[in-house]
Amino acid sequence: MFSLVILITAVLNGLLTGAVYALVALGLTLIYGVLHIINFAHGALLSAALFAAFFAFKLLGLDPYLAALLLAPAFFVLGYALQRLVIGPVSHGNDRNMLLVTLGLSVVIENFLLYAFRADTRTIDVPYAFQTIDLGFTFLPIPRLIGFVVVFAVALALWVFMRFTDVGKAIRAVAKEKLGAQLVGIDVAHVYAMTFGLGTACVAIAACLLIPTFYVNPTVGEAFVLIAFTIVVLGGMGSVPGALIGGLLIGVVESLSGLFFGESLGQLGIFLIFIAVLLVKPTGLFGAKA
Amino acid sequence: MVEPLLSVERVSCRFGGLLAVNGASLKAEAGRITALIGPNGAGKTTLFAIISGFQRASEGVVRYRGESITGLPPYELARRGIARTFQIVQPFAGLSARENILVGAHLRHPKRSDALAVADIVGREVGLGDLLDRSANTLTIAGRKRLELARALATEPKLLLLDEVLAGLNPTEIREIVPIIRRLCERGVTILMIEHVMQAVMSLSQHVFVLAEGSIIAAGTPAEVAADRAVVEAYLGHGAVKKLGGAYG
Amino acid sequence: MKGLAPITAAVAALAAVPLVVQSNTALNFLVMTLLIALAGQGWNVLGGYGGQYSFGHAAFFGTGVYVTAILQVHYGVNAWFSFAAGIAGGAAVGALIGALTFRVGLRGSYFALVTLAFAEVLRIIASVAPITGAGVGILIKLDLRVAAFQFQSRAVFYWIILALVSISLLIAQAIERSRFGAWLIAVRENEDAAKALGVNVGRVKLGAMIVSAAITAAAGCFYAQYFLFVDSGIAYGTRTSIEALLTPIIGGVGTVFGPLLGALAVNALSEGAKLVAGDAPGLSLIVYGCVLVLVIAFAPRGLIGLVEMARLRVARSTTREAAHG
Numbered sequence: 011m012f013s014l015v016i017l018i019t020a021v022l023n024g025l026l027t028g029a030v031y032a033l034v035a036l037g038l039t040l041i042y043g044v045l046h047i048i049n050f051a052h053g054a055l056l057s058a059a060l061f062a063a064f065f066a067f068k069l070l071g072l073d074p075y076l077a078a079l080l081l082a083p084a085f086f087v088l089g090y091a092l093q094r095l096v097i098g099p100v101s102h103g104n105d106r107n108m109l110l111v112t113l114g115l116s117v118v119i120e121n122f123l124l125y126a127f128r129a130d131t132r133t134i135d136v137p138y139a140f141q142t143i144d145l146g147f148t149f150l151p152i153p154r155l156i157g158f159v160v161v162f163a164v165a166l167a168l169w170v171f172m173r174f175t176d177v178g179k180a181i182r183a184v185a186k187e188k189l190g191a192q193l194v195g196i197d198v199a200h201v202y203a204m205t206f207g208l209g210t211a212c213v214a215i216a217a218c219l220l221i222p223t224f225y226v227n228p229t230v231g232e233a234f235v236l237i238a239f240t241i242v243v244l245g246g247m248g249s250v251p252g253a254l255i256g257g258l259l260i261g262v263v264e265s266l267s268g269l270f271f272g273e274s275l276g277q278l279g280i281f282l283i284f285i286a287v288l289l290v291k292p293t294g295l296f297g298a299k300a
Numbered sequence: 301m302v303e304p305l306l307s308v309e310r311v312s313c314r315f316g317g318l319l320a321v322n323g324a325s326l327k328a329e330a331g332r333i334t335a336l337i338g339p340n341g342a343g344k345t346t347l348f349a350i351i352s353g354f355q356r357a358s359e360g361v362v363r364y365r366g367e368s369i370t371g372l373p374p375y376e377l378a379r380r381g382i383a384r385t386f387q388i389v390q391p392f393a394g395l396s397a398r399e400n401i402l403v404g405a406h407l408r409h410p411k412r413s414d415a416l417a418v419a420d421i422v423g424r425e426v427g428l429g430d431l432l433d434r435s436a437n438t439l440t441i442a443g444r445k446r447l448e449l450a451r452a453l454a455t456e457p458k459l460l461l462l463d464e465v466l467a468g469l470n471p472t473e474i475r476e477i478v479p480i481i482r483r484l485c486e487r488g489v490t491i492l493m494i495e496h497v498m499q500a501v502m503s504l505s506q507h508v509f510v511l512a513e514g515s516i517i518a519a520g521t522p523a524e525v526a527a528d529r530a531v532v533e534a535y536l537g538h539g540a541v542k543k544l545g546g547a548y549g
Numbered sequence: 550m551k552g553l554a555p556i557t558a559a560v561a562a563l564a565a566v567p568l569v570v571q572s573n574t575a576l577n578f579l580v581m582t583l584l585i586a587l588a589g590q591g592w593n594v595l596g597g598y599g600g601q602y603s604f605g606h607a608a609f610f611g612t613g614v615y616v617t618a619i620l621q622v623h624y625g626v627n628a629w630f631s632f633a634a635g636i637a638g639g640a641a642v643g644a645l646i647g648a649l650t651f652r653v654g655l656r657g658s659y660f661a662l663v664t665l666a667f668a669e670v671l672r673i674i675a676s677v678a679p680i681t682g683a684g685v686g687i688l689i690k691l692d693l694r695v696a697a698f699q700f701q702s703r704a705v706f707y708w709i710i711l712a713l714v715s716i717s718l719l720i721a722q723a724i725e726r727s728r729f730g731a732w733l734i735a736v737r738e739n740e741d742a743a744k745a746l747g748v749n750v751g752r753v754k755l756g757a758m759i760v761s762a763a764i765t766a767a768a769g770c771f772y773a774q775y776f777l778f779v780d781s782g783i784a785y786g787t788r789t790s791i792e793a794l795l796t797p798i799i800g801g802v803g804t805v806f807g808p809l810l811g812a813l814a815v816n817a818l819s820e821g822a823k824l825v826a827g828d829a830p831g832l833s834l835i836v837y838g839c840v841l842v843l844v845i846a847f848a849p850r851g852l853i854g855l856v857e858m859a860r861l862r863v864a865r866s867t868t869r870e871a872a873h874g
Contacts, residue, residue, distance in 0.1 A: 048658035050604075100846040107845050109602060109661055110798065114845070117791060118838030124831030228831075236669070239662060281670045288663050289653050352745065378747030386745070392738035403735040406728045407747035415728070455747055 026154035028261015037212030043248030053235030054119035059217030078218035089210025311360030322514035338511035383457035391436035404454030567704035589796030589808030590717035591765030597802035600737025605668030611784030613769025628698035639766020647758035672785035686780030801853030
């Protein structure tokens with residue numbers, strides 16, 4: 011049916027795209043693992059980051075990969091502020107309220123983007139957008155390759171951060187045992203906000219990696235985030251390796267189904283997998299908590 | 301020989317590598333108060349969870365009135381007449397005390413007016429008479445314990461499982477609740493209680509089972525069990541009997 | 550009967566409105582308010598009384614919309630029968646989603662996520678399937694006859710939606726006073742404790758879901774007949790899901806009149822925003838989102854909760870005066 015070369019290319023492309031999915035999922039799973047909330051605003055934040063990267067390019071002439079150095083800290087601060095000043099105080103610790111607040115935030119952010127920038131789809135033109143690297147039997151797009159490498163670099167950096175820095179240890183402590191962490195003097199509100207900031211920074215980096223080959227409009231974030239949710243649920247809520255492996259897996263599945271079934275059914279398929287996983291094994295392949 | 305109301309037969313419960321309950325067997329005779337005691341971490345609450353349908357047993361059978369009830373869900377057990385209280389009280393925080401008890405009463409009384417009447421009676425029986433209209437989360441710990449008891453009672457159970465109902469109460473509060481429990485037994489409700497408050501165990505129960513590290517290590521009347529070497533060692537540590545001298549046989 | 554007095558009074562007052570108000574714009578506003586209220590009344594049964602927050606109630610609204618439209622347009626079925634079928638269809642979807650999710654014990658965030666996913670799946674299918682008109686939507690032919698459930702006078706539509714809302718008020722009150730309601734509220738407050746008291750939690754949640762879906766589906770059916778045009782964005786879109794949950798939350802979750810009050814607030818906000826800033830895309834939803842966060846922050850029990858707190862404060866200060874007097 012399809013030649014081996016085409017199949018392998020599809021798999022490789024799937025891995026490359028999957029890496030970026032994994033980064034978005036990483037942010038989500040980090041937030042869930044520590045705060046135990048599902049961040050419904052994640053998608054809207056991705057859309058916002060994409061717009062930010064777009065305008066960084068158009069107005070400041072910043073190449074997306076350089077923009078990441080600016081946007082990651084900026085979105086970290088945004089995420090920190092959102093959790094510290096809005097989500098945390100407003101929910102009074104109540105789970106149901108937290109759900110609603112993140113939903114409310116997502117609606118506000120996404121529709122603010124819609125109101126301010128309309129629904130038109132935008133793209134940017136970078137010189138290397140269509141450059142490929144020649145592997146001999148096939149070609150791979152350079153931006154996606156760069157994306158793949160960056161994602162793993164970020165994952166590694168996060169791992170080092172969590173293992174070896176004081177803040178990282180505090181985050182892990184709060185994730186495991188909040189009350190105990192409070193008792194030893196850890197400022198839980200600060201840790202929560204740091205985690206939310208980190209998750210949002212991941213999203214900002216993912217946006218910069220996506221923008222050379224992807225488009226920007228207010229609802230794109232939602233689509234990505236559903237995929238991210240699927241990955242997180244599949245890989246296990248709160249599991250970092252789960253998010254990475256799940257991301258790569260979903261990327262390959264999407265690429266292969268696009269090959270066999272056509273593009274439009276792609277999103278539907280993801281949703282159905284998502285529902286199926288939630289119903290069959292909500293704790294995912296690697297997760298422990300439900 | 302009358303069949304016991306509740307019979308737990310060689311029940312085990314495994315969590316991954318941990319054997320929380322190891323071949324435990326106990327009986328609760330109808331119309332009596334039976335106590336389940338043991339040091340912390342012995343597996344008492346796990347055993348309770350198995351009996352009341354909140355936890356699956358890995359092995360063994362639980363029989364109620366001769367029939368196996370192993371694996372039945374909690375709501376089905378409640379319908380058959382088994383009610384329980386929780387070690388950490390679980391009130392319906394947003395509702396009044398009366399509305400809390402109402403939920404239990406509704407099991408046997410579909411009509412709201414009937415159920416409200418029953419809730420009133422049961423509320424008074426446990427001494428919550430003046431507090432019935434108060435919100436459940438404004439009650440003191442003693443009040444909440446009584447509420448927990450009242451809710452379970454409102455389901456008109458034949459077997460009542462009390463999980464450390466006296467925990468967290470001061471001596472006066474304990475002195476007030478013990479007669480209520482005794483009266484229940486006199487009314488014909490069979491009681492199986494997990495308890496740490498030894499004076500209550502001694503004065504209330506007719507039969508005691510001791511669980512340590514997942515296994516039943518002793519059974520008998522309160523006096524027999526108190527004098528049992530294995531029981532003392534389980535609570536006070538290995539070698540305690542020797543240290544305490546010749547008091548134990 | 551003392552119990553029915555508040556509902557009867559409210560309905561009577563609302564029913565008299567078209568006799569006084571003649572302007573089409575005003576009547577349209579009121580019809581939309583009652584429509585949103587009905588959708589919210591549905592959400593309130595599952596979310597307010599049952600504590601299960603669905604983020605995808607559009608799944609039921611949209612099913613009502615499409616069943617009503619498709620039966621009429623593609624199969625020539627009588628409009629009134631299509632309306633009833635739409636409600637049944639919504640209830641069936643509710644039963645399906647409920648059976649799948651509650652059997653597995655999904656709650657909290659996971660439940661919200663799954664309901665969101667179901668609504669999205671339906672939206673995507675509706676946006677490509679030929680029978681729903683794909684990207685174009687379905688147009689119901691204008692046929693101003695009673696038999697076709699279409700009326701010249703807006704007042705008649707108003708009274709019909711008011712009748713539906715009244716039924717939902719009665720249902721809410723019946724739930725509050727029944728054993729089912731007591732059990733549903735117990736499930737909301739503490740599932741484990743409810744189980745220990747003999748409540749079949751799964752069955753209770755499923756029952757609530759079916760009633761909830763049917764009521765919200767009815768709102769969808771009415772929408773189809775009132776606007777005569779439906780598409781996937783209107784039927785299954787996020788805006789509908791948000792409106793369905795926002796109205797009870799603003800008005801007061803788990804109360805009989807909450808969604809009605811909330812709907813008035815929501816629609817007023819939406820129209821107000823349009824007046825001030827023009828009919829820009831996304832504006833209403835920005836307002837909705839902000840209001841949602843503000844309500845959770847400052848008035849989590851909604852408008853009715855605020856009234857209750859004020860009443861308690863007055864009662865307390867008068868007893869204090871009486872004690873010191």
